[in-house]
Structures are given as C-alpha cells and as structure tokens.
Amino acid sequence: MFDQLFDAALFDSVVRAMIPILLAALGGMICERAGVFQIAMEGMMLSGAFAAVAGSYVAVYSGLGVVFAVGAGVLVSLMLAFGAVSRRGDPIVLGIALNLMAIGLTGFLLPQIFGVRGVFQHERIDGLDRLAIPVLSDIPWIGSVLFNQTILAYVAFLLVPILWLVLFRTPIGLRLRGVGERPLAAESLGVSPIAYKYGAVIASGVLSGLAGAQLALGNVVQFAENMSSGRGWVAVVAVMLGRAHPFAVFGASLLFAFAEGLGFRLQGNGLPVQITDALPFLVTLIALIAARKRFARLLDLTTGG
Amino acid sequence: MAEQPLDAPAGVGSKIGNVAGHPALFSLIFAFALGWAIVWLTGGDPWFAYREMFDGAVTGSGLRNTLSRAIPIVGMALAVSVAFRSGVINLGGEGQMVVGGLAGTVVAIYMPGPGQLVIPVAMVVGGLAGALWALLPALGQTRLRLPILITSLLLNYVARAITGYLVRFRLLDDSVTLTSTEQVPATARMPKIPVFGGVSYSLLLVVVLVIVIWVVYGRSVSGYETRMAGLNGRFARYGGIQVERQTVYVMAVAGAIGGVIGTHMILGDAYRYIDGELVLSGLAWTGLLVALLANNHPLLILAAGLLFSGLQIGGLAMQRNADVSWRLAQVLQALVIVAVASRLTFTWFKRRTDRGVTPGEVEPAGVGEV
Numbered sequence: 001m002f003d004q005l006f007d008a009a010l011f012d013s014v015v016r017a018m019i020p021i022l023l024a025a026l027g028g029m030i031c032e033r034a035g036v037f038q039i040a041m042e043g044m045m046l047s048g049a050f051a052a053v054a055g056s057y058v059a060v061y062s063g064l065g066v067v068f069a070v071g072a073g074v075l076v077s078l079m080l081a082f083g084a085v086s087r088r089g090d091p092i093v094l095g096i097a098l099n100l101m102a103i104g105l106t107g108f109l110l111p112q113i114f115g116v117r118g119v120f121q122h123e124r125i126d127g128l129d130r131l132a133i134p135v136l137s138d139i140p141w142i143g144s145v146l147f148n149q150t151i152l153a154y155v156a157f158l159l160v161p162i163l164w165l166v167l168f169r170t171p172i173g174l175r176l177r178g179v180g181e182r183p184l185a186a187e188s189l190g191v192s193p194i195a196y197k198y199g200a201v202i203a204s205g206v207l208s209g210l211a212g213a214q215l216a217l218g219n220v221v222q223f224a225e226n227m228s229s230g231r232g233w234v235a236v237v238a239v240m241l242g243r244a245h246p247f248a249v250f251g252a253s254l255l256f257a258f259a260e261g262l263g264f265r266l267q268g269n270g271l272p273v274q275i276t277d278a279l280p281f282l283v284t285l286i287a288l289i290a291a292r293k294r295f296a297r298l299l300d301l302t303t304g305g
Numbered sequence: 306m307a308e309q310p311l312d313a314p315a316g317v318g319s320k321i322g323n324v325a326g327h328p329a330l331f332s333l334i335f336a337f338a339l340g341w342a343i344v345w346l347t348g349g350d351p352w353f354a355y356r357e358m359f360d361g362a363v364t365g366s367g368l369r370n371t372l373s374r375a376i377p378i379v380g381m382a383l384a385v386s387v388a389f390r391s392g393v394i395n396l397g398g399e400g401q402m403v404v405g406g407l408a409g410t411v412v413a414i415y416m417p418g419p420g421q422l423v424i425p426v427a428m429v430v431g432g433l434a435g436a437l438w439a440l441l442p443a444l445g446q447t448r449l450r451l452p453i454l455i456t457s458l459l460l461n462y463v464a465r466a467i468t469g470y471l472v473r474f475r476l477l478d479d480s481v482t483l484t485s486t487e488q489v490p491a492t493a494r495m496p497k498i499p500v501f502g503g504v505s506y507s508l509l510l511v512v513v514l515v516i517v518i519w520v521v522y523g524r525s526v527s528g529y530e531t532r533m534a535g536l537n538g539r540f541a542r543y544g545g546i547q548v549e550r551q552t553v554y555v556m557a558v559a560g561a562i563g564g565v566i567g568t569h570m571i572l573g574d575a576y577r578y579i580d581g582e583l584v585l586s587g588l589a590w591t592g593l594l595v596a597l598l599a600n601n602h603p604l605l606i607l608a609a610g611l612l613f614s615g616l617q618i619g620g621l622a623m624q625r626n627a628d629v630s631w632r633l634a635q636v637l638q639a640l641v642i643v644a645v646a647s648r649l650t651f652t653w654f655k656r657r658t659d660r661g662v663t664p665g666e667v668e669p670a671g672v673g674e675v
Contacts, residue, residue: 079643082647083643087647087649088648089646089647089648093597093642093646094646096396096642097597097640100587100635100638100642101635101636101639101640103587104633104636104638105343105632107630107632108343108630108632108633108636109347111632112348112349112630230459233459236455237459272470274465274466274467274469274470274473277462277466278465278466281459281460282463285456285459288451288455288456289451292450292451
C-alpha cells in the first residue's frame with residue numbers, strides 16, 4: 001500500500017503544491033519581520049494568477065505572463081501599503097477587503113475580457129516550461145523531480161537561503177527587523193519605518209504575484225475563478241508556524257504541500273474529492289494545535305488579551 | 306487609538322470610528338468612481354451600466370429581489386457584528402452558514418408534521434448546528450490559545466468538505482443533475498409576506514433581530530460588557546468581565562444567527578440544498594463587509610445591507626441589459642471597505658490636493674473617532 005502511495009509522482013505533486021505556498025509565505029514572512037500584519041496574500045495570488053494568464057495570452061509567451069503577475073501583485077500590495085502604512089488603517093480589515101476585491105475583480109474581468117465564465121483555457125496561453133538542470137536532473141528519483149521544475153520553483157527554493165542571509169546577515173535585514181521590533185529605536189537611528197514597510201509589502205506583492213503565476217501557468221495552464229482556493233491563507237499560517245524564519249517557513253510550507261499532494265494521490269485511489277480537498281486545511285489546523293504556544297502576538301493583536 | 310493598529314486591542318469595527326467620523330460617503334463615491342473607470346477601461350458604457358444597476362435594484366421586481374437578498378446579507382452582517390463588537394474576529398460565517406443550512410434542510414425534508422411545527426424546528430436545529438460549529442474556533446481560542454481569525458477561516462474549507470460529502474454521498478437527489486438534496490416539501494417552505502409581490506417572512510425575523518441586538522447593546526449590562534471587551538480586552542478583564550466566557554458566548558450567538566440564515570436560504574429561497582451554492586453566493590462575506598461599513602451598528606447594518614443587496618440585484622440587471630458582469634457589485638463593495646479602512650475622507654482629499662501632504666502624514670484623530 002505505501003509503495004503505491006509514496007513514489008516519485010507523489011513527490012512531484014508535493015513540490016508543485018509547495019511552490020505557490022512557499023512563495024507567498026516568504027513574502028508574508030518579510031512583512032511580518034517589518035511589523036506589517038499581512039493577510040492579503042490570497043488576493044494578491046489570485047490577481048497574479050489572472051494577470052499571468054492574461055499576459056501569456058496576449059504575447060503567447062509565459063514570460064510576459066510572469067511580468068503581468070508581478071505587476072498585479074504589486075498593484076494590490078500598494079493598496080495595502082497605502083492603507084495600512086501611510087493611512088495606518090486596520091491591516092486585518094484591509095487584507096480581508098483586498099482578498100474579496102481580488103475575487104470580484106478577477107470574476108468581473110474574466111467575462112468582460114475573455115468572454116467566458118468559470119474557467120479560461122486557450123491554446124494561446126503559454127505555460128511555464130520545466131527546465132531540467134543538466135547532470136543534477138539525472139540523479140535518480142530526487143533529481144528527476146527537484147531539478148526538473150519551472151524557473152519559479154528554482155526562484156522559490158533559492159530565496160529561502162537568500163532571504164535568510166539578507167534578514168540576518170546584512171544591514172538591510174537588520175534595519176527591516178529593527179523597524180518591525182523597535183520602530184521608534186529604528187527611526188531614531190535614521191531608518192525610515194515607512195520606507196521599509198512599503199518595501200516589505202511590495203516584496204510580498206511580487207512574491208505572491210509569482211505564486212499566482214506558478215499556479216496558473218505552472219501547475220496548470222488556465223485560469224479558474226477563485227483558483228487560489230485558500231492557499232494564501234495557508235501561507236499566513238505557514239508564516240505563523242515558522243515564526244517568520246525562512247527555513248522554518250519552508251518546513252511549514254512543505255508540510256501543507258505534502259498534505260495537498262497526498263490528498264491528490266488519495267483522490268486517485270478513490271477517496272472522495274470532498275474529503276481530500278479538506279486534507280491540507282485539517283493538517284494546518286492540527287499543526288496549529290501542535291504549535292499553539294507561538295501565537296501570542298496575533299492573539300494580542302486580535303483580542304487585546 | 307485608531308492611529309496605532311498594531312497596538313490597539315480594540316475589535317475590528319471599533320477602530321474604524323463612529324458614524325460622524327465615518328468616511329462612508331467619500332468611500333462610496335471613491336468606489337463608484339473607480340468602478341466607473343474599470344467598466345470604461347474594459348470597453349463598457351459606465352453611465353448606462355450604472356443606470357441599469359439602479360433601475361434593476363428598485364424598479365419592477367427589483368425591489369422585491371433587493372428586499373429578499375437583504376435578508377441573508379443583513380443577517381450575516383448582524384452575526385459578524387455581534388462578534389466584532391466584542392473584538393472577536395469571526396471569519397467563519399460561511400462555514401457556520403453552510404453547516405446550519407444543511408442541518409436545517411435535513412429537518413425540513415425528513416421531519417413529518419405541519420409547517421407551523423417543522424419550520425421553527427428546522428430553524429432552531431440550523432441555529433444550533435451553526436452555533437456548535439462556531440464553538441470549535443471559540444474553544445480553540447479560549448482553551449488552546451489558537452487565534453479565531455485563522456481557525457474560523459480554515460474551518461470554512463472543512464465545512465465545505467463535510468457538507469459536500471454529505472450532500473454527494475448521503476443526501477443526494479438522483480432525479481436531478483445537480484449535486485443537491487431533495488426538495489423541501491411545500492408544507493415546510495417559509496411562507497411569503499404579500500408585499501412587493503412576496504417577500505419571505507424571514508424578513509420579519511431579521512428586522513426583529515436588528516431591534517433585539519440594538520436594544521441589547523444599547524441598553525443592557527451584557528451589551529456594555531461585550532462592548533468593553535471589544536474596546537479594550539485587558540481593561541475589561543481588569544474590570545471583572547470574563548472575556549473568555551464572552552468569546553464563547555458571542556461566537557455561539559454569531560454561529561446561531563449564521564445557521565438560521567443558512568436554513569432560511571433553503572426553506573425561504575432555494576427550496577433545495579445545492580452543494581456549493583451558499584459558498585458561491587458570497588453572502589457571508591458580503592455580510593462581513595456590511596458590518597464593517599455600518600461599524601457594527603444594527604440600524605446602520607439594515608441600511609448598508611439594503612444598499613449592498615441593491616448593488617447585487619441591480620448588478621444582475623446590469624449584466625442582462627448592459628452586458629457588464631454583475632461581479633462589478635462585488636468589486637464596488639470591497640473597494641468601499643478598502644477606502645473606509647484607509648480612512649479616506651473629504652478632509653484628507655482636500656488637504657492632499659490643497660497642500661500636497663506627504664503620504665506618511667496622518668491628520669489627528671477626528672473628534673468622532675472611538
């Protein structure tokens with residue numbers, strides 16, 4: 001039984017499920033470090049997915065899709081940054097409203113621009129190619145999966161150590177964390193909290209946009225309404241569970257992706273899709289319970305207690 | 306207080322400010338202006354679209370449909386406002402609605418007896434189911450210290466899965482192509498008030514709920530206690546209010562309202578539980594936006610709920626007659642709240658255009674701000 005479940009195909013679907021979550025979670029992590037409460041990744045990812053398909057359709061080239069996706073993510077992130085940083089609005093309210101705006105806007109643009117409802121598939125939409133890395137991809141089992149992914153997957157994996165270096169070994173990272181932890185001290189040292197917070201939110205817009213591009217041009221080649229289907233929220237939990245540390249966020253993303261990949265596989269083995277769809281969220285809830293001592297800050301933020 | 310979102314312990318709604326300091330009017334204009342631009346950019350005729358939207362919401366059968374759709378929107382807004390007022394960020398309205406709705410539907414289909422008995426029992430069972438579902442995240446926060454904000458949201462997806470499974474494999478009506486339960490028998494359907502061509506009696510239920518919540522929060526001790534817990538949890542605890550017990554209490558009430566509204570959607574509207582319909586309708590989220598726009602005030606919720614209901618019903622007419630997708634209504638609703646949360650007001654706009662204020666500058670808190 002286990003031989004049939006755990007094979008290279010499962011491993012591959014886990015990696016594919018992981019990339020969007022990891023990209024979005026890394027963006028959320030940067031915001032968390034800068035002291036901006038970021039729950040708009042879901043909306044940024046969905047906007048990115050739509051823009052990716054639109055860009056790829058226009059140019060019949062996935063590269064433009066990725067550029068459009070980044071643009072869409074940044075656009076939403078600017079609305080969040082303006083509201084939450086410049087206007088000091090409630091980041092929770094803004095996040096929820098922006099997520100709903102993304103659902104509405106993509107659902108609006110789909111029929112208005114492409115004349116379809118629900119799902120948009122077209123031969124003009126160019127998917128992201130898998131790039132096999134020479135030599136490494138010849139390693140049996142692991143190599144054929146890990147080193148045979150889209151460019152965005154390599155970006156996501158490389159960002160984990162890079163962001164660790166930036167956050168903990170560079171002046172920029174130090175200032176960013178300073179802005180998040182001791183904003184007044186940072187400001188008295190001449191660091192502009194507003195600039196750093198804007199930078200963090202925009203960075204999360206870029207990364208969530210890329211997550212959307214991977215979803216719509218990598219994992220599948222189409223746009224479906226509400227196709228982010230909760231992954232942005234799973235990314236929020238990954239940031240919490242990983243305590244905004246790059247390697248721990250990676251681990252949390254892997255856990256959720258494993259649940260999603262396993263669900264996908266069990267579905268093939270005849271388990272109802274209704275049950276397998278819930279698997280990542282059940283695993284997320286169980287992981288939350290297991291790591292429950294970690295959420296003091298969010299609890300303070302949302303209950304005043 | 307509104308100046309420091311990260312430190313402010315107040316509930317979501319209380320931070321936005323009261324009616325006088327509320328930038329609702331500017332935000333509405335802002336949203337409609339942006340919506341105008343979006344329609345224009347996608348090749349539509351914005352003035353025509355907006356006129357069709359307005360006509361569709363109030364003329365012909367529009368008024369009845371607007372009133373009918375306002376029932377679940379106002380109901381879900383009341384549910385979320387009960388929690389928000391106490392500083393409990395319940396994002397699980399959708400799950401509470403589908404779990405309660407399916408439970409109520411099962412009672413309506415399988416319980417024998419006259420409608421006068423079946424309908425109230427279905428409503429009560431639906432409410433109980435919604436309340437029990439809402440207790441999961443509530444107890445998660447009070448016992449395990451898991452933030453309701455996250456757990457209530459994640460449980461929406463679990464609720465979708467469970468109800469989807471039950472409808473598909475336990476309650477399926479084979480005679481139709483839909484993934485749906487059987488129809489609710491004619492006797493167990495909510496009767497209609499003979500006004501505007503027939504609006505479900507649930508309308509009265511919702512109006513009574515508005516008044517009850519208004520009176521409880523305005524006049525009673527428990528209203529004062531929940532409000533204090535929302536404004537400042539630490540202070541309320543110091544003053545002897547049991548914030549934990551209150552969290553459980555308001556979540557149960559919110560879940561119960563959600564469950565009753567979910568039941569109404571079947572007994573008073575669709576007459577069969579179609580898998581995914583309640584989720585797709587987005588009613589729980591529209592309700593949440595309404596509560597935010599109305600700053601949790603029950604009477605304002607009624608007004609804002611009618612407005613958003615009109616947007617959606619008018620949006621459908623706009624889609625039919627102007628070929629502009631009704632989803633524009635969703636965009637407008639969300640944009641209004643983005644603008645409200647960003648505290649865009651006439652004064653802000655004026656100051657910016659007059660003197661070119663730097664983006665980081667924020668005017669002092671308005672007199673009306675809580």
